[in-house]
Amino acid sequence: MTAVRSAPGKLFVAGEYAVLEPGSPAVLAAVDREITVGATSADDDLVIDSDIADQSLRLSRQDNGFPANTGMPHVVSAVETVGELLAEYGRSLPGVKLSIHSGLHHAGVKIGLGSSGAVTVATIDALLAFCGMSLTTEDRFRLALLASVRLDARTSGGDLAASTWGGWMVYQAPDRTAVADLSRRKGVRAALEAPWPGFAVRRLPAPRGLxxxxxxxxxxxxxxxxxxxxxxxxxxxxxxxxxxxxxxxxxxxxxxxxxxxxxxxxxxxxxxxxxxxxxxxxxxxxxxxxxxxxxxxxxxxxxxxxxxxxxxxxxxxxxxxxxxxxxxxxxxxxxxxxxxxxxxxxxxxxxxxxxxxxxx
Structure with missing residues (x-):
């Protein structure tokens, strides 16, 4: 079976930089351009085909995870995070091929619409569907944020929220260092279930006359x-x-x-x-x-x-x-x-x- 999932890019409407502080709000809006990820079975541990990469990646899982510096760090981190969650449920991530198409690039150049966040969300959603695992919308966002903070704890997560919920929203970030530490100490599942102080997201109406x-x-x-x-x-x-x-x-x-x-x-x-x-x-x-x-x-x-x-x-x-x-x-x-x-x-x-x- 192939599971296909898409996630939209985003625009910051207001609140940049300040949103880096836990609990400080920002307004974001999702756009009508997306990144689409298809997940299907593969003989290799992980195969990544992307229309923004020069070549197909074939990666083997090592004792400490997949190799670093692959050129697709957000995708690999998403795969590893989903794999850890599956392991905590006594399951393993099968060999998978990810086919990625980006509508957030122009002639291979990103245009500033949150492509890293969108590919993280779309990859996680496709993998969960591929493995027959269902999570709430908020838990899918949390999983995406856990994958992102492994690469950079400074990320606000606003792009992930827009890619997960879509539409217009007001977003407040949790303490990402604390969230990452919780995941390391107690596991991904515990981090999904624990309170995240500072975090909030609420839908907003779009302006109708502009x-x-x-x-x-x-x-x-x-x-x-x-x-x-x-x-x-x-x-x-x-x-x-x-x-x-x-x-x-x-x-x-x-x-x-x-x-x-x-x-x-x-x-x-x-x-x-x-x-x-x-x-x-x-x-x-x-x-x-x-x-x-x-x-x-x-x-x-x-x-x-x-x-x-x-x-x-x-x-x-x-x-x-x-x-x-x-x-x-x-x-x-x-x-x-x-x-x-x-x-x-x-x-x-x-x-x-x-x-x-x-x-x-």
């Missing part, structure tokens, strides 16, 4: 590299950062209220406020969040009464704009983006009213 546009700078940026950089780490230890987290939380809370009240004017106001918060700390700490392209993208949206900001850690990748759904307005913004080197992407946001691809 168009959402996505602009790509053409320059990929690594979130983990940016979050782990010396300048960001120095900033996170400062009083200015603590004040930023407080102000970001207030902005996200107000944005959540505006979305739930269907108040488009206030939604735009809070997106502009989120942009200013990021710009202020970028100037203070020379963090490199805003590139010339991202600044031009935001300015073009605000020039027509809209709002825009980088989506995620910045330094490249893409940005999100909310605009009046008037074709003339959209055409003017897209033309200014193209003139500034920003590529308008045909990406839509969606609510998760879909079913999994069928097993066959």
């Amino acid at each position: 168009a959402v546009e996505v602009g790509w700078t053409g320059n990929p940026a690594s979130t983990s590299d940016r979050v782990g950089s010396g300048s960001v780490q120095d900033w996170r230890g400062s009083q200015a950062y603590r004040e930023f987290v407080r102000r970001s939380g207030a902005c996200v809370d107000a944005l959540v209220d505006a979305l739930e009240a269907d108040d488009d004017r206030m939604v735009l106001k809070e997106i502009r406020r989120a942009r200013r918060l990021l710009a202020t700390v970028d100037d203070q700490g020379a963090l490199g969040i805003f590139t010339d392209e991202l600044t031009a993208m935001c300015d073009a949206a605000e020039a027509v009464g809209g709002a825009a900001k980088p989506s995620g850690a910045g330094g490249g990748d893409c940005g999100i704009a909310l605009l009046e759904p008037d074709q003339g307005v959209l055409d003017r913004v897209r033309a200014r983006w193209l003139a500034a080197g920003v590529v308008p992407l045909p990406i839509k946001l969606y609510e998760p009213e879909r079913t999994h691809a069928g097993d066959r």
Whole structure:
């Protein structure tokens, strides 16, 4: 049998960087582009075929797991985490081939829509289905976060939440170091069942009277590299950062209220406020969040009464704009983006009213 599962990419609407702190909120939205993973039986322990890799990987399980530095670390970590959970139930992961197709890349280049998170979620979902194991939505998210923090405990998990639940949401991260330690000490199953202080996720309505546009700078940026950089780490230890987290939380809370009240004017106001918060700390700490392209993208949206900001850690990748759904307005913004080197992407946001691809 083949089990096929897909997971959408994401956009950060507000709350970047602050969401790294346990309990600090961010608003995210899933997009209509996905990563799809198919799992089927294989003679080898693990075979990975991906349309973004140069070659097929054939990996043998060693005493301490699969080899490191395979070029597909998030996939391998997801496989190992599912394998450990199965072992705790007295089962073993059979030889499996994973076939991966990405809609979150352009000509093999990631465009900043959370491809690492989406491939982790899709891999876990496909493996669970392949092995005939059913978990709740929250437990599937928890399993994905456990797989991710093995690679980098700094990840917020927001991308995983968007890929798991879909739609618009407000998300608060748990203490990922504590979660990883719990998994090491007591096992994956115990970590799934234990309380995760700080963690919360809640669905939000999408804005009904605004168009959402996505602009790509053409320059990929690594979130983990940016979050782990010396300048960001120095900033996170400062009083200015603590004040930023407080102000970001207030902005996200107000944005959540505006979305739930269907108040488009206030939604735009809070997106502009989120942009200013990021710009202020970028100037203070020379963090490199805003590139010339991202600044031009935001300015073009605000020039027509809209709002825009980088989506995620910045330094490249893409940005999100909310605009009046008037074709003339959209055409003017897209033309200014193209003139500034920003590529308008045909990406839509969606609510998760879909079913999994069928097993066959």
